[in-house]
Amino acid sequence: MKKIFLIFVFWFLLIITINKLSVNLIPDRTSYELPFKVPFTFTVAPLLNMDGGHYLDIACNGYFVKGGFDLRVFFPVYPLLVRTLSLNCTINPIIVGLLISAASFLASLYILARMVSQDFRFKTLLLLLFFPTSFFFAAYYTESVFFLFVVLTFWFLSKKDFLKSSLAAAIASATRVFGLALTPALIFEGYKYYKKTGRFPLAVLLSPLGFIVYSAYSWLQTNNFFVAISSQEGWQRSIDLLAPLTTLKYTIESALNGPLPTYDSPFVYPVILVEFATLLFIIAILYFSYKKIEMSHWIYILGTFLIILFGGQPSSSPRYALVLFPAYIFLAKRLTGAKYIIYLICSLALFIFMASVFLRGYWSS
Numbered sequence: 001m002k003k004i005f006l007i008f009v010f011w012f013l014l015i016i017t018i019n020k021l022s023v024n025l026i027p028d029r030t031s032y033e034l035p036f037k038v039p040f041t042f043t044v045a046p047l048l049n050m051d052g053g054h055y056l057d058i059a060c061n062g063y064f065v066k067g068g069f070d071l072r073v074f075f076p077v078y079p080l081l082v083r084t085l086s087l088n089c090t091i092n093p094i095i096v097g098l099l100i101s102a103a104s105f106l107a108s109l110y111i112l113a114r115m116v117s118q119d120f121r122f123k124t125l126l127l128l129l130f131f132p133t134s135f136f137f138a139a140y141y142t143e144s145v146f147f148l149f150v151v152l153t154f155w156f157l158s159k160k161d162f163l164k165s166s167l168a169a170a171i172a173s174a175t176r177v178f179g180l181a182l183t184p185a186l187i188f189e190g191y192k193y194y195k196k197t198g199r200f201p202l203a204v205l206l207s208p209l210g211f212i213v214y215s216a217y218s219w220l221q222t223n224n225f226f227v228a229i230s231s232q233e234g235w236q237r238s239i240d241l242l243a244p245l246t247t248l249k250y251t252i253e254s255a256l257n258g259p260l261p262t263y264d265s266p267f268v269y270p271v272i273l274v275e276f277a278t279l280l281f282i283i284a285i286l287y288f289s290y291k292k293i294e295m296s297h298w299i300y301i302l303g304t305f306l307i308i309l310f311g312g313q314p315s316s317s318p319r320y321a322l323v324l325f326p327a328y329i330f331l332a333k334r335l336t337g338a339k340y341i342i343y344l345i346c347s348l349a350l351f352i353f354m355a356s357v358f359l360r361g362y363w364s365s
Contacts, residue, residue: 135354271365
């Protein structure tokens, strides 16, 4: 546990260092006018860039339409935790939210380390920590809380505790829509258990319950059961049966077109290339890891990939791929020697670039 904590501290200090140095290289777009006073504003405010401000709004004001955008696209667990632990935002909800992110990620690292054999533990954690978008684990985002419930799902699943596993998955599905990718993995493990024992663990059917409860709440508020999905179109994300083709076409064309004069910063095109590379990364992991990792892990990766495609969300794929922990375990076992070092250096370089862009207020995923 001590080693994991030290690795975590090093990673967090690296993010702070990037924040400190990048301001000298990149024009700053970050707004430092926060609705609550916080110490070390220069360090804290960038962690709320982009969607972070929306989560703060939801935590303190509930769901509403903000500037024409329906905030119900953001799932409730993270802002609900912030609201609850900040005593309805009477305790500084910014500090509370960032502490939730940090504590959740640290707990995730500990559980993930327990899931990996000693030989590959350190390599796996480094691959995760230096993934190009891992800085989102420190931000005012859902990533850390979601990742915690994902690894808890598979931790309990490895113990054949289907009830606890399904409850963790249910909370994950109320944290982000990608929690639904856990359901087919649980059903598969339930089927394996049925073949062995003749009893199917019905508890696995609870795994999408969080999504269902949030959808029911949305229906009571808006008369639309799928408002969290349908509202995505207002955020320029097409959702339909042809979305996978549209997503792939858009991603490939954007990468091939090169920098366009309509882009509002020189960082748009490099981020597009990272998005394109991320989709290729997921496809490669799915291809090379098939039958080489636990099938439930592979199904989870596939489910996440399908949600990315059908959700028309290529622009956030580097962030969505961040929580695919089986990929890090697979790479830790497959990459050795110089290949591992080269991969890690490339990943770290992209991490520094993507973190710099995000912390200065530019879109990065």
